[in-house]
Amino acid sequence: MQGEEFTFESLLRLVGQEDRPFVIWREQDLFRMRSHPVKIDVPGFFICLSGGLELEINLQRCVIDTQHLLCFMSPCAGRIVSRSDDFRCVGIMFSKSYWKNLVFQDYALSAIAVRNAFVEITDTERWRLKSFYDLICSCVVTEPDMCRDETLRHLVAGLAYQIKSICDARSAALPSLSRNEKLMYDFLDLVYREYKRHRRVAFYAEALSLTPRYLTTVVKLVSGKSAARWIEDYIILEAQILLRNSDMTVKEIAYELNFNDQSLFSKYFGRVAGISPERYRKQ
Numbered sequence: 001m002q003g004e005e006f007t008f009e010s011l012l013r014l015v016g017q018e019d020r021p022f023v024i025w026r027e028q029d030l031f032r033m034r035s036h037p038v039k040i041d042v043p044g045f046f047i048c049l050s051g052g053l054e055l056e057i058n059l060q061r062c063v064i065d066t067q068h069l070l071c072f073m074s075p076c077a078g079r080i081v082s083r084s085d086d087f088r089c090v091g092i093m094f095s096k097s098y099w100k101n102l103v104f105q106d107y108a109l110s111a112i113a114v115r116n117a118f119v120e121i122t123d124t125e126r127w128r129l130k131s132f133y134d135l136i137c138s139c140v141v142t143e144p145d146m147c148r149d150e151t152l153r154h155l156v157a158g159l160a161y162q163i164k165s166i167c168d169a170r171s172a173a174l175p176s177l178s179r180n181e182k183l184m185y186d187f188l189d190l191v192y193r194e195y196k197r198h199r200r201v202a203f204y205a206e207a208l209s210l211t212p213r214y215l216t217t218v219v220k221l222v223s224g225k226s227a228a229r230w231i232e233d234y235i236i237l238e239a240q241i242l243l244r245n246s247d248m249t250v251k252e253i254a255y256e257l258n259f260n261d262q263s264l265f266s267k268y269f270g271r272v273a274g275i276s277p278e279r280y281r282k283q
Contacts, residue, residue: 021098022156024137025091036244036283037079037237044093045163046070047129051087055080058192059233062118064089066126069119071163076117077237090133092156102157125166132159183208184222187215188230195234197258201227232272239269243281250277 027049037056052065056079064070070091094102121129136155142148177185190204198204204227205212212227219227235257242253254265269277 022092022094024140025089025093026137027088027090037077037241038245039075039241040072040078041075041096042072042093043074043096043099044072044091045129045159046089046091047126047133049088049090049130051084053080053084053087053089054082057117058188059230059237064118066123067120069121069126069129069163069166071117071119071167073117077241090130092133092136092159094156102160119163119167120170121166125162129159129162132162180218180222183210183215183218187219187227191231191234195231196238196256199231199235199258201231204231236269236272239265239277240273240280243277250281253277 022044025044025046046064047069048064048066050066052063054061054063055070058076058078061081062068070089072093132155136152136159139148139152139155186208187204190207194203194207201212201216205215208215216227219225219230223230225233239253239257242248242256243250246253248256250266251262254262257265259265259268266277269275269280273280
């Protein structure tokens with residue numbers, strides 16, 4: 001999908017289904033292998049049936065397999081790292097308006113996998129989710145009328161509640177975050193919101209009521225990577241997405257990421273990514 005984000009509308013064209021409030025991802029629909037990241041703006045769930053898919057979501061690597069459910073509930077940057085030959089999955093992706101309507105009717109659904117896109121599941125839970133998925137698939141092919149639409153709405157909501165129940169159970173079983181781990185998550189959440197406008201560690205330290213030195217120490221201790229490097233990686237990730245998935249010029253991308261001129265952006269990109277923006281775009 002060169003030239004566009006991975007949105008619900010582009011997904012419709014990729015999967016080849018007619019316009020509808022949600023899209024069913026069937027077992028034969030494979031994720032395309034891409035060496036570059038894309039912006040994902042599609043709320044949805046994926047259930048792995050076999051094999052495994054290694055993904056990088058917002059710079060953090062995870063694997064979707066038969067023991068893990070993949071949930072996209074908010075916009076993120078994603079890249080496929082590797083995929084086993086026997087990887088197969090099914091899923092459902094929603095239009096934003098349809099998902100917001102579900103969330104509006106029960107705000108509790110908005111809590112599904114807000115921070116962690118990968119949720120551990122048992123074989124029994126996977127079978128139960130797959131059963132809901134199969135019922136939805138069966139209902140979709142019936143003649144459209146008010147009864148079918150209402151049935152689908154309740155089935156989709158039922159699937160969402162099942163996933164929420166699993167997420168709640170896993171959260172309750174997890175040990176409480178340490179102070180340093182919570183600080184690390186708060187830092188990453190803030191970086192994800194502010195990286196386009198702020199590149200200095202001092203800004204994030206002040207926002208978290210810390211000194212830059214203390215923030216850098218904690219982030220390095222928890223993640224193995226410095227606070228400055230996390231900020232740089234988020235900026236470069238966004239730049240890579242824009243270079244490969246938009247028609248913006250390098251100059252326009254520089255301004256989009258709050259660089260005063262193209263030369264400064266090109267030097268920054270080259271230092272962090274090890275390649276010029278122009279060469280990266282042509283890869």
